[in-house]
Every structure is written in C-alpha cells, then in structure tokens.
Amino acid sequence: MQPEVTISILKNYTMKKVIFLLTVLFLFLFNVKAQNFGELEWQKKKIPAVITEVPQSASVTEDAIKQKLSQLGYNGKETKGIYVYKGIRIPDISEETFDVLVSIDRKSRKEKDASVVYFAISRGYENYVKADDDPVLISKIKQYCLNFLPWAEAQALEVDIKSQEDKVKSTEKKLQDYQDDSESLQKKLKKVQDDIEENKKNIEKQKTEVENQRKALEILKGKRKS
Numbered sequence: 001m002q003p004e005v006t007i008s009i010l011k012n013y014t015m016k017k018v019i020f021l022l023t024v025l026f027l028f029l030f031n032v033k034a035q036n037f038g039e040l041e042w043q044k045k046k047i048p049a050v051i052t053e054v055p056q057s058a059s060v061t062e063d064a065i066k067q068k069l070s071q072l073g074y075n076g077k078e079t080k081g082i083y084v085y086k087g088i089r090i091p092d093i094s095e096e097t098f099d100v101l102v103s104i105d106r107k108s109r110k111e112k113d114a115s116v117v118y119f120a121i122s123r124g125y126e127n128y129v130k131a132d133d134d135p136v137l138i139s140k141i142k143q144y145c146l147n148f149l150p151w152a153e154a155q156a157l158e159v160d161i162k163s164q165e166d167k168v169k170s171t172e173k174k175l176q177d178y179q180d181d182s183e184s185l186q187k188k189l190k191k192v193q194d195d196i197e198e199n200k201k202n203i204e205k206q207k208t209e210v211e212n213q214r215k216a217l218e219i220l221k222g223k224r225k226s
Contacts, residue, residue, distance in 0.1 A: 035142060037131035040103055040118040042082060048130045049120035052145040053107065056152035058115040062104040064155035065117070065148060069102075076102065092147075093140045099124060115152075119145050 040049040054061045069076065069085065076083035085100040099122040107114035121129045121141060129137065 035145060037138075038118070040082075040101060040120050042101060042103075042120075047101065047120045047128050049101070049103075049118040049128075050141055050145045052117045052119065052148050054115045054117060054148050054152045055113070056115060056156050057113050058104050058106045060156045060159060061115040061117060061148060061152040064151040065102060065104065067155070068147075068151055076100075081105075090144065092144045093121075094137060096123070098122060117145065117148050 035050065035052045038049060038051040039046040041047075056064075066076070066083070069088070072088070072090065074085050074088045076085045078084075081103060083102045085102070087097050088100055089095065089097050090100075101118070101120040101122075103118040105116050105118075106112060107116050119141070123129070129141065131138065
C-alpha cells in the first residue's frame with residue numbers, strides 16, 4: 001500500500017472518530033441540560049420528580065407519552081392537569097409496580113413549542129423515589145424519561161403528516177369542485193351554443209314569415225279601389 005493511501009485512511013479514520021466523539025459529547029451535554037431532578041406540586045405537597053425538557057409543544061408531548069403508556073395497557077386519570085397511573089409496571093425502568101404522576105406544561109409563554117415533563121414515581125403510600133435513592137433505579141428512570149424527546153418528535157411528525165393530509169384532501173376537494181364546475185359550465189355552454197344556433201334558425205324562419213306577410217299585405221292593399 002502506498003504511504004499516501006495509508007495517510008489518507010488514517011486521516012479519514014481520525015476524522016470519523018472525532019465526529020463520533022463530538023456527537024456523543026453533544027448528546028451528553030444536551031441531556032444534562034434537558035433533564036434534572038426537581039419537584040412537582042401535587043395536592044399541596046412538593047413531590048420529587050425527574051424534570052425533562054422536550055423541544056415540542058405541551059399538547060404534542062402529552063399525546064406522545066399517553067400513547068406510549070397506553071400501549072403498555074395503562075390509561076391515567078387526569079386531575080387538574082396531572083395524570084395519575086396507579087399500580088403500573090414499566091419494564092424499561094423496573095419489574096416493580098409503581099404509582100406514577102405525569103405533568104406536562106408549556107416551558108414558558110414565549111416558548112410555546114417547548115414543554116417540561118414532570119415524572120414522579122412512588123412505591124406506594126406516597127413513598128416517592130428521591131434523587132438520592134438507588135442510583136441504578138434513578139439512572140433507569142432518567143433514561144426512560146429521555147425517551148420523551150424522540151416520542152414527542154415522532155408524534156409531532158404524525159401531527160404534521162395529518163395536517164398535510166388534511167391540506168391535500170382540502171386542495172383535492174377544491175380541484176374536484178372546479179372540475180365539477182367546469183363540466184357544468186361546459187354543459188351550460190353547449191346548451192347556450194345550441195340555443196344560439198336554434199335562435200339563428202328561428203330568426204331566418206321568422207324573416208321569411210315576415211316577408212311572406214308583407215307580400216300578403218301588399219296584395220291586399222293592391223285590391224283597394226281607387
């Protein structure tokens with residue numbers, strides 16, 4: 001192998017490695033920024049919860065999370081904007097059964113396309129998982145909550161697809177309406193054209209009739225005695 005080729009391969013390999021490391025670093029920094037442990041206010045109490053920022057609207061994020069939990073067979077009860085799931089098991093977190101509270105809020109008035117998810121887990125009897133509990137469990141909860149980002153992104157795409165499908169249907173209907181109007185107008189045009197031709201024939205017939213009646217009138221006038 002030529003030295004130049006070897007150097008080129010090494011450069012490409014090094015560049016790919018750098019790009020990979022930068023990507024990993026970016027994702028790590030983004031996840032750190034997008035997620036932390038905080039508190040969820042519930043029934044006049046402050047409950048420890050994993051807080052995850054999602055770059056999608058609250059409605060889209062809410063639908064995405066509800067759909068995923070629904071696929072596991074769970075439907076939460078909504079109370080004052082908080083969804084309560086009693087006695088559910090999320091395999092990605094643990095084989096244990098938990099009570100889960102989920103709250104999705106708009107990040108701020110200015111950031112309507114960003115949301116904040118509060119995810120609180122209890123082992124029952126308000127024994128909520130705290131930030132300094134089992135580090136393995138905490139890590140799994142946080143990792144699970146990071147799924148909210150791709151879930152919401154996928155849901156946003158579905159919303160966009162549905163919106164675009166509606167636009168396509170609307171434009172197709174309008175096109176069909178124009179085509180129906182065109183067909184109707186063509187029929188009207190043909191009728192008008194036929195009526196014009198019929199009218200032309202009637203005019204010629206009537207001209208002949210007028211001429212005949214004039215002649216008859218002249219004949220009658222010619223019979224007058226001086």
